Amino acid sequence: VKTKITAFRLPFIWKLQSGLNSKCTNHLFITINHIVKGSKWALQMLDSSTKVPAGLLEGNVFDLGNFDECINVDVTEDTNSFKGQHCLATVNWQEKEASSFTWSMCVPSTCTAHDLEVLLINTFNYTVDVSPATCHTKQTKPFTPEDSLAIYVLSLFGLLCVLSTVYDIKVTNSGKKKDILRAFSWYTNGKKLLKIRSSSDEKMKCLPGLKFLSIMWIIIGHSYFMQGTIPATNMNTYRKALSGWDHFPVGISIFSVESFFLMSGLLVGNTFFKTTEEVCERGVYLAVDTQLYILSSLFLIPLLKRPSFWTKNPLCSYDNINYYFIPSVIHNNVTFGFQAERRHEFPEYFYTHIRAISWLIGLYLSFFLHKTKLWRQHFKQWNETGLTKKYTQIGWILGLMCLILPLVWTHRFSQTNFIPSSLEFSFYFTLSRPLWCIGISWLIFACMTGNGGPVNRILSWEILQPLSRLTYCIYIIYFPFLLVRNSSIKNASDFTDYKQIHRILGTMVYVILLAIPTYLTFEAPVFALFKTSSDDTQEKTAN
Numbered sequence: 001v002k003t004k005i006t007a008f009r010l011p012f013i014w015k016l017q018s019g020l021n022s023k024c025t026n027h028l029f030i031t032i033n034h035i036v037k038g039s040k041w042a043l044q045m046l047d048s049s050t051k052v053p054a055g056l057l058e059g060n061v062f063d064l065g066n067f068d069e070c071i072n073v074d075v076t077e078d079t080n081s082f083k084g085q086h087c088l089a090t091v092n093w094q095e096k097e098a099s100s101f102t103w104s105m106c107v108p109s110t111c112t113a114h115d116l117e118v119l120l121i122n123t124f125n126y127t128v129d130v131s132p133a134t135c136h137t138k139q140t141k142p143f144t145p146e147d148s149l150a151i152y153v154l155s156l157f158g159l160l161c162v163l164s165t166v167y168d169i170k171v172t173n174s175g176k177k178k179d180i181l182r183a184f185s186w187y188t189n190g191k192k193l194l195k196i197r198s199s200s201d202e203k204m205k206c207l208p209g210l211k212f213l214s215i216m217w218i219i220i221g222h223s224y225f226m227q228g229t230i231p232a233t234n235m236n237t238y239r240k241a242l243s244g245w246d247h248f249p250v251g252i253s254i255f256s257v258e259s260f261f262l263m264s265g266l267l268v269g270n271t272f273f274k275t276t277e278e279v280c281e282r283g284v285y286l287a288v289d290t291q292l293y294i295l296s297s298l299f300l301i302p303l304l305k306r307p308s309f310w311t312k313n314p315l316c317s318y319d320n321i322n323y324y325f326i327p328s329v330i331h332n333n334v335t336f337g338f339q340a341e342r343r344h345e346f347p348e349y350f351y352t353h354i355r356a357i358s359w360l361i362g363l364y365l366s367f368f369l370h371k372t373k374l375w376r377q378h379f380k381q382w383n384e385t386g387l388t389k390k391y392t393q394i395g396w397i398l399g400l401m402c403l404i405l406p407l408v409w410t411h412r413f414s415q416t417n418f419i420p421s422s423l424e425f426s427f428y429f430t431l432s433r434p435l436w437c438i439g440i441s442w443l444i445f446a447c448m449t450g451n452g453g454p455v456n457r458i459l460s461w462e463i464l465q466p467l468s469r470l471t472y473c474i475y476i477i478y479f480p481f482l483l484v485r486n487s488s489i490k491n492a493s494d495f496t497d498y499k500q501i502h503r504i505l506g507t508m509v510y511v512i513l514l515a516i517p518t519y520l521t522f523e524a525p526v527f528a529l530f531k532t533s534s535d536d537t538q539e540k541t542a543n
Contacts, residue, residue, distance in 0.1 A: 059235030065104030209459030221253025231492030269366025399442030
């Protein structure tokens with residue numbers, strides 16, 4: 001072994017002569033010499049670095065080495081002292097079809113990410129990327145100004161919650177309590193969170209269940225998709241699994257986002273047309289939803305004044321065709337847009353004006369429900385006499401077709417070796433989400449007219465009301481939670497559905513538990529302050 005290491009050392013030492021800082025070069029020489037001597041600390045650095053990983057032919061191109069063994073190295077050799085530093089290097093092979101390979105390197109702490117990058121490029125003659133964010137030692141990193149600011153803000157909100165809760169509990173006379181002083185009270189906000197409302201059909205009892213189940217479906221989908229970003233000894237098995245019918249619900253979870261956009265537009269329009277209702281907006285993609293909320297008056301005012309606005313100016317259809325169909329037709333060799341590594345080829349997918357179609361359908365649905373209030377009451381009465389059974393069945397058939405077609409279409413696009421033509425891709429991007437939203441619109445309409453059957457009973461389950469109030473906070477929390485969980489993985493494991501289901505259930509429990517204090521500390525107080533401010537403004541206006 002020593003002979004082989006010595007033979008390797010001669011060309012390797014030559015590569016150390018250029019591009020590295022002097023301390024790094026010196027400590028690398030010392031490490032190599034002590035590997036030959038058999039020093040324990042040097043062998044630990046070699047042992048904790050990547051060799052040929054298990055499962056390489058099965059797609060395991062991400063090896064983490066042994067993180068703890070590396071950072072526990074503490075060297076003191078005469079005047080030379082350093083610690084072990086664990087870094088991840090991404091090697092981009094020059095072959096066109098091969099994917100990049102990420103390996104771990106245990107190097108002296110005196111070496112920077114740039115030093116390691118230069119060393120590997122000079123040694124292997126491949127393009128190598130080493131980010132400073134992937135290099136870690138046992139030394140704790142100091143707080144940044146952003147960290148300190150976050151701690152101060154969280155401490156301030158925590159103090160406000162404590163003071164507000166104490167005030168709310170100590171002042172027993174409800175007539176003397178001031179709403180603004182109770183805004184941060186966990187006691188009052190907790191009662192709001194757990195309150196079960198016996199809503200009438202006009203208040204869309206199915207929406208709470210639809211919101212909560214949609215966010216859970218999103219978590220399932222993203223948990224499976226993010227599995228592809230962490231080390232696995234059988235990554236090819238994971239990729240094949242996602243294209244199978246047994247994982248069909250995972251691939252189609254992307255449409256849950258469209259359901260949220262639809263409900264967001266529906267609630268905005270419902271608030272506009274029925275000002276007596278108080279609705280807390282819960283978008284899924286915050287940037288898109290906020291921009292659409294700001295622009296909603298441009299659609300609602302003409303819609304209220306001139307209902308023919310929607311028929312004579314079919315903005316939804318024009319927007320979809322102009323920004324989906326035409327660009328994707330002229331986009332050559334386009335592939336499935338939901339594959340993370342190919343999204344840069346079709347960035348228009350993330351633009352607000354393109355994602356607006358689902359939101360606009362929800363806006364139009366609110367207008368339709370507002371204008372057909374009396375007709376829907378008659379519809380319920382007719383349903384009791386059986387006069388609308390045939391029309392209800394037709395509605396469910398068409399609605400289910402609108403829901404099933406995009407799902408089957410998406411499954412076709414998720415196949416590993418499937419590359420659609422530009423025309424088929426264009427039709428998919430243009431029609432899949434509007435069809436899904438039309439199907440969800442029928443589901444909401446059917447539930448509101450007493451024709452939802454078991455679907456309405458499930459979505460209207462009272463226990464889902466408190467959970468639905470957490471959907472916004474769950475959305476805020478779940479993705480950072482997944483990132484933290486995946487970033488804390490230190491060793492590659494094999495992919496199995498059992499392990500994945502275990503992770504998903506754990507993620508759901510954690511994010512729900514984390515969403516409760518987030519709701520009580522931030523969302524509920526902000527909404528209470530907004531409501532108090534609105535009430536004060538109305539009183540001043542009335543006076």
